[in-house]
Amino acid sequence: MDVHDGGGAVRLGVQDPWTEALAVGPWEEHGGPSQRPEPGAAARGEPDRTAVYRQVQAGEAFQEVRRRYRRFAFPAAGACLVCYLLYVTAAITAPGLMGRPVAGAVNVAMLAGLAQFAMTFLLTWAYARHARLRRDRAALELRWDTQERVR
Amino acid sequence: MTGRPGMAVGQLRATLAQLAARHSVTGHQALALSLFTAFVSITLAITVWAGRGRRSSEEFFSGGRLFSPLENGFAISGDYLSAGSFLGVSGLIALYGYDGVLYLVGFFVAWLGVLMLVAELVRNCGRFTLADVLSARMGERPVRIAAGISSITVAVLYLVAQLVGAGSLVSLLLDGEAAHARTWTVGGVGALMVFYVVFGGMRATTWIQVVKGALLLGGSAVLTAMVLAHFHGDVSALLRAAAHGSGHGAAYLRPGLKYGGSPLARLDFVSLGLALVLGTAGLPHILVRFYTVPTARAARRSVVWAVALIGAFYLMTMVLGFGAAALVGSGAVRASNAAGNTAVPLLALSLGGGAGSTGGTVLFAVVGSVAFATILAVVAGLTLASSASVAHDLYGSLRRGHGGPSNTPDAREVAVARLAAVAIGAVAIGLTLYAQALNVAVVVGVAFAVAASANLPVLLLTLFWRRFTTRGAVWSVYGGLVPSVALVVFSPVVSGGPGAIFPRLDFAWFPLQNPGIVSIPLGFLVGWLGTVLSPVPADPGRYAEVEVRSLTGAGAA
Numbered sequence: 001m002d003v004h005d006g007g008g009a010v011r012l013g014v015q016d017p018w019t020e021a022l023a024v025g026p027w028e029e030h031g032g033p034s035q036r037p038e039p040g041a042a043a044r045g046e047p048d049r050t051a052v053y054r055q056v057q058a059g060e061a062f063q064e065v066r067r068r069y070r071r072f073a074f075p076a077a078g079a080c081l082v083c084y085l086l087y088v089t090a091a092i093t094a095p096g097l098m099g100r101p102v103a104g105a106v107n108v109a110m111l112a113g114l115a116q117f118a119m120t121f122l123l124t125w126a127y128a129r130h131a132r133l134r135r136d137r138a139a140l141e142l143r144w145d146t147q148e149r150v151r
Numbered sequence: 152m153t154g155r156p157g158m159a160v161g162q163l164r165a166t167l168a169q170l171a172a173r174h175s176v177t178g179h180q181a182l183a184l185s186l187f188t189a190f191v192s193i194t195l196a197i198t199v200w201a202g203r204g205r206r207s208s209e210e211f212f213s214g215g216r217l218f219s220p221l222e223n224g225f226a227i228s229g230d231y232l233s234a235g236s237f238l239g240v241s242g243l244i245a246l247y248g249y250d251g252v253l254y255l256v257g258f259f260v261a262w263l264g265v266l267m268l269v270a271e272l273v274r275n276c277g278r279f280t281l282a283d284v285l286s287a288r289m290g291e292r293p294v295r296i297a298a299g300i301s302s303i304t305v306a307v308l309y310l311v312a313q314l315v316g317a318g319s320l321v322s323l324l325l326d327g328e329a330a331h332a333r334t335w336t337v338g339g340v341g342a343l344m345v346f347y348v349v350f351g352g353m354r355a356t357t358w359i360q361v362v363k364g365a366l367l368l369g370g371s372a373v374l375t376a377m378v379l380a381h382f383h384g385d386v387s388a389l390l391r392a393a394a395h396g397s398g399h400g401a402a403y404l405r406p407g408l409k410y411g412g413s414p415l416a417r418l419d420f421v422s423l424g425l426a427l428v429l430g431t432a433g434l435p436h437i438l439v440r441f442y443t444v445p446t447a448r449a450a451r452r453s454v455v456w457a458v459a460l461i462g463a464f465y466l467m468t469m470v471l472g473f474g475a476a477a478l479v480g481s482g483a484v485r486a487s488n489a490a491g492n493t494a495v496p497l498l499a500l501s502l503g504g505g506a507g508s509t510g511g512t513v514l515f516a517v518v519g520s521v522a523f524a525t526i527l528a529v530v531a532g533l534t535l536a537s538s539a540s541v542a543h544d545l546y547g548s549l550r551r552g553h554g555g556p557s558n559t560p561d562a563r564e565v566a567v568a569r570l571a572a573v574a575i576g577a578v579a580i581g582l583t584l585y586a587q588a589l590n591v592a593v594v595v596g597v598a599f600a601v602a603a604s605a606n607l608p609v610l611l612l613t614l615f616w617r618r619f620t621t622r623g624a625v626w627s628v629y630g631g632l633v634p635s636v637a638l639v640v641f642s643p644v645v646s647g648g649p650g651a652i653f654p655r656l657d658f659a660w661f662p663l664q665n666p667g668i669v670s671i672p673l674g675f676l677v678g679w680l681g682t683v684l685s686p687v688p689a690d691p692g693r694y695a696e697v698e699v700r701s702l703t704g705a706g707a708a
Contacts, residue, residue, distance in 0.1 A: 056705075062703070085425075095407040105390035119260075125455075127266060131451060139704065143705045
């Protein structure tokens with residue numbers, strides 16, 4: 001990983017909006033985290049705050065971020081759960097198939113296990129890339145926008 | 152005339168071998184003890200350094216939220232890679248071959264769910280614990296109490312597993328006065344963990360995880376390289392030698408040695424597999440890790456680091472397990488510990504040149520102290536997570552009552568958390584002394600099942616289901632927690648067999664060791680039922696707030 005989100009915020013300059021935001025975050029000034037009221041109580045006490053969240057939720061920008069997130073995360077998580085369950089089921093119901101040799105002492109079961117590892121590495125990389133390129137910037141803009149309006 | 156000198160030489164040789172063996176035992180004990188003492192002193196220094204002058208609850212429960220993704224990635228892998236993986240799973244592979252590999256796959260694939268569905272959203276919605284996420288949209292008091300109770304239950308079960316592991320490890324290192332040494336070790340480890348948490352809070356605990364994660368990965372990398380070098384990098388030769396050393400031949404390399412028996416045993420394995428893959432996202436000590444970084448993006452990147460580190464470690468664990476079968480032999484592993492927990496230390500001894508050699512002694516001691524460090528660090532992380540639940544969820548809601556300000560500061564919560572760490576430490580030590588006969592991997596599997604039944608359904612439904620209500624949330628937690636714990640009580644783990652807690656009693660009417668396959672669907676089902684039967688519908692405004700906050704990070708702590 002290239003940059004640290006924590007300490008080096010000042011050094012990093014503009015290409016990393018999240019780290020930069022951390023250094024100058026407007027929400028730090030108007031009541032740091034410890035003074036912020038808990039959301040539940042606040043939502044009950046301030047109807048306009050809830051109204052802002054409902055407006056943001058209905059807005060096209062947020063709908064797009066949510067669509068991008070759900071279109072990637074839900075099918076991917078479902079597919080890997082199914083893959084894993086198929087693998088477990090194959091291991092307990094078809095040991096003969098799993099024991100078929102492929103190359104030397106390496107058999108189908110070994111390759112299937114390694115394929116589960118490869119799937120995890122690959123999907124992790126793909127999800128992180130998708131989130132970084134397709135979601136982070138839009139989500140950050142929405143964050144500042146929402147915080148400005150809730151305040 | 153040749154008989155007598157021959158006999159004398161033989162006797163002399165035997166005596167020398169005995170002496171050498173005894174010498175090597177005391178040698179590796181002394182070395183292991185000094186290495187372990189070094190680790191303990193370093194961690195104590197970290198604790199004192201990290202704990203100076205920091206009083207706020209932000210600091211105590213989340214370490215100031217300014218760890219970098221790399222640091223937190225190491226800390227997550229430090230929290231996750233317990234003695235169950237390092238000693239337990241490698242031992243299962245050494246004994247049962249491929250069926251041990253199945254554990255690793257479950258433990259690892261689970262991280263995809265954590266990465267994609269949990270890490271970022273939890274970071275955005277919560278402050279210190281799982282209950283924060285739920286109470287962002289539900290009636291605060293009931294869900295806090297429910298989620299607090301279930302988190303503490305999971306953490307205590309997991310703690311017992313770790314402390315049982317510490318007990319078995321020490322009886323290997325100091326064979327002889329085992330029972331006595333075990334009790335003292337469990338007490339000593341418990342006292343240390345309380346010290347870390349009480350004086351260092353999250354900052355010290357995180358640094359201890361980082362150090363431990365690096366030690367564990369480095370130690371395993373060295374051993375793996377030695378195993379591979381022994382076979383000149385030929386994996387096929389390693390597998391053939393392992394199959395030969397196991398005494399099972401080709402059956403060792405395919406599934407079925409451990410879980411291939413009756414249909415019930417196979418069903419038990421599916422249940423375990425489900426618990427492993429779904430439980431990770433509900434483990435309280437993993438969830439609190441996401442609050443130690445500043446943003447959701449940093450939480451995501453720490454999980455990416457953790458996936459890389461954990462994946463590398465599990466691949467090495469496979470090599471070590473097969474290496475132990477090949478170089479030590481399954482018979483010798485089983486003779487040392489019937490559950491296989493000592494396979495990796497024995498492998499280290501053999502790689503270094505065998506018993507009595509300097510190399511073997513050194514490697515054995517190093518592996519033993521790395522395993523201790525592992526247990527100690529995981530135990531500290533668990534204690535911190537559960538004391539946060541006691542203070543922030545239970546004490547916080549009970550003190551506040553129904554309508555009071557939910558933001559009353561926090562000096563008292565920190566004080567309560569410190570007391571809770573002491574109390575939880577005492578409870579876990581007590582339970583462990585009672586449950587020392589249990590198999591570590593079984594207890595870990597049960598803890599995962601409870602986490603997957605009680606914590607995961609409510610978390611996912613809160614984040615993603617628009618109509619989910621407070622009643623649904625509370626029912627979901629108890630609807631997963633009560634059946635999973637009850638089924639364990641009536642399972643073969645607790646009674647009715649030689650490996651049970653009460654071997655003489657028999658009230659085990661539930662046939663599976665792991666309750667996951669029943670209790671995980673129940674958690675979701677009861678959550679749905681509670682929602683449908685709710686007197687009031689869900690508040691769309693509060694769901695809007697949770698949805699916007701979870702995906703954008705607006706107003707995140």
